[in-house]
Amino acid sequence: EIVLTQSPGTLSLSPGERVTLSCRASQAVSNNFLAWYQQRPGQAPRLLIYGASTRATGIPDRFSGSGSGTDFALTISRLEPEDFAVYYCQQSGSSPWTFGQGTRVEIK
Amino acid sequence: DVQLVESGGGLVKPGGSLRLSCAASGSGFIFSNDNMNWVRQAPGKGLEWVSSISRSGLNKYYADSVKGRFTISRDNAKNSVFLQMSSLRAEDTAVYFCVRSPLTIPLPNWYFDIWGRGTVVTVSS
Numbered sequence: 001e002i003v004l005t006q007s008p009g010t011l012s013l014s015p016g017e018r019v020t021l022s023c024r025a026s027q028a029v030s031n032n033f034l035a036w037y038q039q040r041p042g043q044a045p046r047l048l049i050y051g052a053s054t055r056a057t058g059i060p061d062r063f064s065g066s067g068s069g070t071d072f073a074l075t076i077s078r079l080e081p082e083d084f085a086v087y088y089c090q091q092s093g094s095s096p097w098t099f100g101q102g103t104r105v106e107i108k
Numbered sequence: 109d110v111q112l113v114e115s116g117g118g119l120v121k122p123g124g125s126l127r128l129s130c131a132a133s134g135s136g137f138i139f140s141n142d143n144m145n146w147v148r149q150a151p152g153k154g155l156e157w158v159s160s161i162s163r164s165g166l167n168k169y170y171a172d173s174v175k176g177r178f179t180i181s182r183d184n185a186k187n188s189v190f191l192q193m194s195s196l197r198a199e200d201t202a203v204y205f206c207v208r209s210p211l212t213i214p215l216p217n218w219y220f221d222i223w224g225r226g227t228v229v230t231v232s233s
Binding site: 031033035037039044045046047050051056088090092095096097098099100101102 | 154156157169171172215218220221222223224225226
């Protein structure tokens with residue numbers, strides 16, 4: 001099973017700031033099948049990025065994904081008020097599909 | 109737009125059973141084209157993949173934590189996917205989300221692009 005470790009656990013930031021979230025895999029993710037999700041309180045998760053770097057439909061271009069192999073990142077170029085949420089990475093390169101433990105981005 | 113609506117959650121005693129359903133709808137949506145999944149989230153915790161089923165229903169996958177206790181199935185004629193849960197434990201308490209994995213070519217990529225709102229399962233005596 002591939003274990004995904006996200007860092008940091010929590011980030012305290014202000015609107016307008018740039019942020020990069022990390023997701024590290026215990027072994028290489030096949031085909032770079034790595035996705036990112038955003039979850040706001042009381043809501044279902046929302047797909048942001050798949051295939052490590054492809055933005056999902058309707059996702060603003062301030063969100064970008066990068067990385068390959070075992071090291072991946074999600075960057076938000078300028079934080080908007082609605083971006084304060086929890087972010088999860090997920091790999092589907094090999095079964096069982098696994099999620100990271102999440103990174104909380106909170107308002108400073 | 110595709111919509112997924114879960115039902116069947118509730119309060120059940122340890123050792124009991126429950127059957128979750130998920131109905132898919134939307135214009136231009138072909139349910140039999142898509143792989144389907146269940147993902148759960150325990151109170152205050154992160155996301156955990158539970159089970160997946162291929163478009164045809166022939167291939168099924170389970171997390172070790174539910175293998176042998178949960179069974180996933182689908183009815184393409186009714187645009188529905190199900191999760192039969194038995195021998196339930198307190199640690200199965202969670203919101204259960206029905207989730208779509210879209211058809212991808214040339215390789216199947218089991219990412220989750222459409223989520224239902226979830227149904228709450230509580231296992232307690």
